[in-house]
Amino acid sequence: MNGHTARQCSSWILLSLFAINLALTAGCTGKTATTRYAASNLGSSCYAKALPTVGEGGLAWGSTLSMARKKSLDNCIRYSGRSGGTPDTCQVVLSECRN
Template sequence: MTGITARQCSSWALPSLLAINLALMAGCADKPPPQYASPSIGSNCYAKALPTVGEGGLAWGVTLSIARQKSLNNCIRYAGRSGGTPDTCQVVLAECRN
């Protein structure tokens, strides 16, 4: 009796598991990959700010002043998280590309 029940169960269990797996994978396929340090459309200027100790920050902006301000804000945030000195952040590189 248990041999018949096991066969009946296995005949639908594997296809069901495969269908669930495919459905879950399809739900993640349409999401775009995250973009971390890439510039947004129209952002031609970038700036890098570094503290004396800790991690710095790179930022993109439409203008040079926006990029500089964003990089300083990132530097203060990252230096504080990395055990550095946020109050010593300075912009060390700022350029706009053509």
Template sequence: MIGKTARQCSSWILPSLLAINLALTAGCAGKTSTARYSASSAGSSCYAKALPTAGEGGLAWGSTLDMARQKSMNNCIRYAGQSGGTPTTCHVVLAECKN
């Protein structure tokens, strides 16, 4: 009688544990990416984008407009140089602050 009860319990325990594990994994997967994105701009209300005439540009966030512009220029110079572009031609094409 004890063997029969143990077999009946084990038939539903394993699927239940797998379902709980899948639900927890799926719930955590969506939250990780959201937290990472919001942390990147937390406290920074201004952004700027700088582009060279050739190569990759740079986008940066900052607490002030001037800080965002400077950071985007530095990123543009670095990325343009790494991508085979022209770092000396970088200029800010967009700079705004969110409300």
């Protein structure tokens, strides 16, 4: 009877440790992604969006308006070429800075 109880106890301990480990791992992964996303936009106050006539466009952030416009245009050329669009027709359609 004692051997049977000891095996039940050890299986419960192993399951509990596994559950705690899983909960801690899940909690840490969510916090890392949020922190990384927030840190990437701290210094970027301007954004721009560029679109081609056909295909996917590009949205980009930058510390200055001209940098955001350049990055957006570069992204538009890259993504429209990949999506079968027309990279030569990319134009910045929206650009502004947050306060």
